[in-house]
Amino acid sequence: MRKIKSGKVRDIYEYESGYANELCFVASDRVSAFDSVIPGLEIEGKGRILTELSANWAEEIETWKNSEIETAYIMFDDEQIEEIKKDGIDYRYAQSQLALEMIPIEAVVRGYLTGSLWEAYKNGAREICGLKLPDGLKESDKLPEPIFTPTTKAPAGEHDENIDFGQMVEIIADADLVRLPDYEYDVKGLAETLREWSLELYKRASDYAEKRGIIIADTKFEFGLGEDGRLYLGDEILTPDSSRFWPQEEYKPGRAQGSLDKQLIRDYVKEQKAKGAAIKGLPQDLIFKVQNAYEQILKTLFPPEY
8 A cells, every 4th residue: 555644643545456535544553742743652552442433433423313424434345454464554453434635624512611612711711713602611511502613724733723614614615625516515505514514423422422421522523525525524533532531420510520532641741841742752650541541432432242
């Protein structure tokens, strides 16, 4: 296979032949924090868990009734598995997806007052991405309704910026997406569908997780246009790298919550007062804690009998 892109955590490959409209996404064990990769650090098994979670979520989404959401995920065939093995890649870390023309937006959905939203709120902000927030909320409070708070999609090492819906429409229009003319909506219609799908994904996934004792505080999605001009959910789906997961039995508003996600790493990096690229590894006990948290999320949301 030919590597065509290397991201912070994932590498993307083209198949050797016969799969012109498919790409192979390989999740590594690399670790990033605050838009930077921590050099020389890998957490064993992390990429496998990210891949399994995304694949299981894609299968779960396919079962949702009265939903128009389509994912880019494709089941491997035997030839693809052999090609992946031939290149020395552990196929448990790999996932085949439709080749998409990605929309340059991070589709963020928040259900709780935490992270950067809490930081802004406690400093007096009552509006995010053009949406009003009520007074009197505490850290980790559940919001009256989940909110869609898109951001720019900054290059590695740079920060994503919050934008409102109108700015999102402008960014999509300026991107001059090649596949957009064949899409059934105009740019604004596409943006509205992206927003609707993001909120639906969050609400339905949150309901699913809460039945299993997990709160999804917030998450982010990425979307793209397929060769047919239709909108698809791509990249990773509801993983501990892209979402905040809290144990429901420990939830108590008014304070920070126990994390089962990458927040464990973010907190350590923040304590060191350095960007991820300046961190020289993680303490071994923290590595074990992250491994256990990621494994717990996988086994809780999608146990072996799933």
